[in-house]
Amino acid sequence: MDSGAPYRRIAAEIRDNITSGRLRPGDRIPPTRQITRDWGVAMATASKVIAVLRDEGLVDTKPGSGTVVRSRDRAFTPTSSRRQELDRDRIVRTAIAIADAEGMAAVSMRRVATDLGVATMSLYRHVPGKDDLMLYMVDLVTAEKTAHARPPAHWRERLEFSSRLLWTICRRHPWVAEVLSMTRPRAITPNLMFYAEWVLTALRGLGLGMDDMMYIHLNLFSHIRGLALSLQSEARARQDTGMTxxxxxxxxxxxxxxxxxxxxxxxMEYVVTQEFEQDMDTMFEYGLRLLLDGVERRLARGQAVGRPAPA
Structure with a gap:
């Protein structure tokens, strides 16, 4: 293999920064987008740089932080990706690792193949294309939470349980919010369907009409997805700027x-003189409580939930 290939030259520069101590364990190495800008190479080349350093055991990818220098006290045994059996599960988990570290925009069939060390076309024997790959990704991360979940029977407790479960998934994997849509849903996967089933079952048990059921369901979903999109935007901004x-x-x-x-x-002048620490988990819980309190009050009054109350 050509040792003078651009990706190998760039990898050598970053490797030198690691071995010399200029980049210390836990430090972020340049993300793929920065590599494309600083070295003037294509995204595929930048992806190969990260893959080479990862294969050498010099770096790890961490959700929300990008790719960081591996701690020297962690054991690492190099293995050849090409010798390992290629299957759909391995492809999907590799794509999830990329999305967790760099966002969904970094996920492509070529990038996944690069990280696996295989030809791009070999992926298509297991995954029809990127759209299908995204659905498999969502289904897998959802299955990890829904497989053994047992929602409570009481309607409010069930809605709290279901909402917190989806928030936990989006908190761990912010890119999920990009795949989900309220107006053009495409992530219809067996495991994600449990969330909607739990929510709508709770609401149906209250004897609500279809409008009320759907408006409550969609408002809860929008609350979760909206906050999760902010998490993804923040992760992208942190990668681009290097600042929290x-x-x-x-x-x-x-x-x-x-x-x-x-x-x-x-x-606003008053606000900036006061103490306030924004916390996304607190914001999620605060909004969830307001939404469910509102539903509970309107139910107690016998009012339709999905339509404004009469003036």
Whole structure:
């Protein structure tokens, strides 16, 4: 194999930064998009760079953090991906690892094949295409939570249980929110179907009409998906900028204070003087409680939930 190939030259530069200590265990190495910009290469070449360093045991991929330098005290035994049997499960798990580390945009049949060390066309014997691959990915990460789950019988407890389960999946795999859609659902998979079945069963047991059942279901789903999309956007921004949300906010403070100091926004001026720590899990629970409290109140009053109350 040509040792002068671009991906090998780039991998050698990053390897040197690792072995010299300039990149320490836990440090992030340049993500694929940065490699394409800094070295002027294609995404496929950048993917090969990461794959080479991973095969050498120098780096690990971590969900939400990207690819980081492996701790030196962790044992690593190089294995040849080509010698391992290729099947759908292995392809799907490899795609999930890529999406967890770099987002769904990084997932392609070519990228998965590169990480597996096989020809791209060999994947198509097990997976028809990327759309099918995404469905298999969603189904697998959902199965890990729904396989042995037993939702409570009470309607509110069941909705809380189902919502928290889907939130946990999206929290662990933010890219799932990109695949799911409220207006054009395509991720109709056996294991994901359990979520909708649990929610609608709880609502049907209340004797609600179809409008009410669906509006409650879709509002709960939108709450979860909307927050999860923010997680995915943050993960992408962190990869692109190398900064956490707190670090990025620190760079905006001066400009923000300058705007509110004009006196045109007295309430915003008050807000910036107060203590507030945004936490996504707290936001999820807060919104879930508000939604279900609203449903409970309207049920107690005998009002339709899916339509506005009369003025």
């Amino acid at each position: 949300s707190d670090e990025w906010m620190d760079t905006q403070v001066a400009e923000f204070r300058e705007v509110v100091a004009t006196g045109r926004y007295p309430t």
